[in-house]
Amino acid sequence: MTQQLEARRRTPLNRDRVLRAAVALADEVGLESLSMRRLAEELGVVPMALYKHVANKEELLDGMVANLIGEIDPPVPDGDWKRAVRLRVLSARRALQRHPWARQAIESRTNKTPAVLDYMESFTGMFLAGGFSADLTHHVMHALGGRMWGFTQELFDDPAGTTAESPADVPPEARAAMFQQMAARYPNIVAIATSTHHDEGSVVGHGCDDQFEFEFALDLLLDGFERLHEEGWSSRRAKLDRTESGDRQRAPLPE
Amino acid sequence: MTQQLEARRRTPLNRDRVLRAAVALADEVGLESLSMRRLAEELGVVPMALYKHVANKEELLDGMVANLIGEIDPPVPDGDWKRAVRLRVLSARRALQRHPWARQAIESRTNKTPAVLDYMESFTGMFLAGGFSADLTHHVMHALGGRMWGFTQELFDDPAGTTAESPADVPPEARAAMFQQMAARYPNIVAIATSTHHDEGSVVGHGCDDQFEFEFALDLLLDGFERLHEEGWSSRRAKLDRTESGDRQRAPLPE
DNA sequence: AACGCTAGGTGTACGGGGTACACTTGTCAA
DNA sequence: TTGACAAGTGTACCCCGTACACCTAGCGTT
Numbered sequence: 024m025t026q027q028l029e030a031r032r033r034t035p036l037n038r039d040r041v042l043r044a045a046v047a048l049a050d051e052v053g054l055e056s057l058s059m060r061r062l063a064e065e066l067g068v069v070p071m072a073l074y075k076h077v078a079n080k081e082e083l084l085d086g087m088v089a090n091l092i093g094e095i096d097p098p099v100p101d102g103d104w105k106r107a108v109r110l111r112v113l114s115a116r117r118a119l120q121r122h123p124w125a126r127q128a129i130e131s132r133t134n135k136t137p138a139v140l141d142y143m144e145s146f147t148g149m150f151l152a153g154g155f156s157a158d159l160t161h162h163v164m165h166a167l168g169g170r171m172w173g174f175t176q177e178l179f180d181d182p183a184g185t186t187a188e189s190p191a192d193v194p195p196e197a198r199a200a201m202f203q204q205m206a207a208r209y210p211n212i213v214a215i216a217t218s219t220h221h222d223e224g225s226v227v228g229h230g231c232d233d234q235f236e237f238e239f240a241l242d243l244l245l246d247g248f249e250r251l252h253e254e255g256w257s258s259r260r261a262k263l264d265r266t267e268s269g270d271r272q273r274a275p276l277p278e
Numbered sequence: 279m280t281q282q283l284e285a286r287r288r289t290p291l292n293r294d295r296v297l298r299a300a301v302a303l304a305d306e307v308g309l310e311s312l313s314m315r316r317l318a319e320e321l322g323v324v325p326m327a328l329y330k331h332v333a334n335k336e337e338l339l340d341g342m343v344a345n346l347i348g349e350i351d352p353p354v355p356d357g358d359w360k361r362a363v364r365l366r367v368l369s370a371r372r373a374l375q376r377h378p379w380a381r382q383a384i385e386s387r388t389n390k391t392p393a394v395l396d397y398m399e400s401f402t403g404m405f406l407a408g409g410f411s412a413d414l415t416h417h418v419m420h421a422l423g424g425r426m427w428g429f430t431q432e433l434f435d436d437p438a439g440t441t442a443e444s445p446a447d448v449p450p451e452a453r454a455a456m457f458q459q460m461a462a463r464y465p466n467i468v469a470i471a472t473s474t475h476h477d478e479g480s481v482v483g484h485g486c487d488d489q490f491e492f493e494f495a496l497d498l499l500l501d502g503f504e505r506l507h508e509e510g511w512s513s514r515r516a517k518l519d520r521t522e523s524g525d526r527q528r529a530p531l532p533e
Numbered sequence: 534a535a536c537g538c539t540a541g542g543t544g545t546a547c548g549g550g551g552t553a554c555a556c557t558t559g560t561c562a563a
Numbered sequence: 564t565t566g567a568c569a570a571g572t573g574t575a576c577c578c579c580g581t582a583c584a585c586c587t588a589g590c591g592t593t
Binding site for chain 4: 059079080
Binding site for chain 2: 108
């Protein structure tokens, strides 16, 4: 009995063990049943012990999401942007499917943690490397947003807001410094965030035209629907086409 | 003082008043601060009083969503499916924007309430009326899902599951009866749900190929991106095109 | 050897949440 | 008058996140 306790002590808790246990527990019982108390019990520890390793439940969830992002394959160093993006999105999807709680967790998260920003940064890079303009990349990221995450909307609203901080209480020179840091660490994100409006030095993503972004993606889909309709598309034929062509690169273009 | 109480009594609570108060409260304080207790207080009533009008908080949220759906404009009786869909989606978006809690509420909801089914039914009808095959409509609905709602994924998993009921405890003849009811009330939904696999009588949407749905939408977007990229698309020009052409029907087709 | 610092774990307690259950009360038909 | 029924009440239970004071083991310094 004392032995058991000591055995536990021998590998003391740490942030990573906590996060991994949280992921495993959520996998098992679902996100709605993941409580600090239950997680603590799972770890053979008193609830408050967790707070020595995560600030609060929010941060726990952020950490879980970060772990999940770690499961997504890095971009393949392919010359073909489309192929690279496709593979990456499908990899992300696989990660989400392994963890049924993930979708909900991501959607509920509003803070842009470094893990999320890193992912976005590298994702953005795939388009830019493919020769896309920053402008087009910007809109494309918005359109794709919901497909990989729930981060469609307020993505670029406040790039400085990686932690909870109201804009008002940050002195201007500090804001400038943060912008420098952002630009250094996330050049792609900053590039596309500042693409559509040229007032570089000022607030970064303030003028992101939500309505336009939405209609951009909507019309892209509607136009695609129309084309398929006119072509007499059917899922059966699409599946046949897919299997007979090389891999799984569907080719809905007529010629 | 007794008068105030009596004034309250004179218009006794009812389901609709509860739901409307809930919507108003959520608009004000956010979904995370909407509690049964607070809502009761707002209505000048003890928390348990609410349970005479809604079964529980889940049902309250379902009701709120139903109210919200009621704010979406009905489909315009237009010959042009694209125009009709576009207007409807934009109307839905406006409704969501009026109620910041809506997105989160919809995403968290998993039950398919009549209100949601009615909306889907009429939405589906727009494509079918436009001459789309049930097959294509099926995929198109999936692809569009995330744009209007969060109901992309498990939409057709269990059409009988409008209320919480495990499939096992429903006798087969009852299932058949439910199917008849579904088909009568939601002909369009049933049509597209049964489109891709022909085993009509059996479980309806069991064989919905999630992976295929996902790739369908993904490739539609990627192909669209590619086309815009090749055309040298820019948001500035797109906005100019939009304003000079009739209304807001973007025309990305080269000719 | 004695000390004191610190990181990690504990125990207690508070306020808030959803809701089961037994109750009162006001209204109206018979 | 009665008595049934719908609406509202009061109390209580269990779960949640987490603030705060405390303990304890291990360690480097003196």
